[in-house]
Amino acid sequence: MSALTAALTMLPLYAGVGGTEGVTGFPNIGTYLIFGVVLVPIYVMIIAWFTGTPRDTKTGVMGIVYLVGITAGMWVPMFFLTMLIGIIFFGGLPEPVGSPGP
Numbered sequence: 001m002s003a004l005t006a007a008l009t010m011l012p013l014y015a016g017v018g019g020t021e022g023v024t025g026f027p028n029i030g031t032y033l034i035f036g037v038v039l040v041p042i043y044v045m046i047i048a049w050f051t052g053t054p055r056d057t058k059t060g061v062m063g064i065v066y067l068v069g070i071t072a073g074m075w076v077p078m079f080f081l082t083m084l085i086g087i088i089f090f091g092g093l094p095e096p097v098g099s100p101g102p
Contacts, residue, residue, distance in 0.1 A: 042067075 046067075049060035086094035093099075 046060075046064065049063055050057065083093055083097065086092060086098070
């Protein structure tokens, strides 16, 4: 290993950027926008599965299980990826898991 490579491996990977107190975390304006406005058609679809005609509860429950599975399949890996990115590039866990800003 060359001296330059050895020196580069000793440097921290994160940029030393300060925290973003008051900007990150849950809930935020984007959370309300997504869950309160964007997902309204999904809410209507789920309600229609159980209140519409012809009514098939088994199919409605299966649809709920699929939606939860697809959502968990996207959100869980992205959560861990976000934590990993925070540790590698910013020196710690992001809010709200880690401590708040500076």
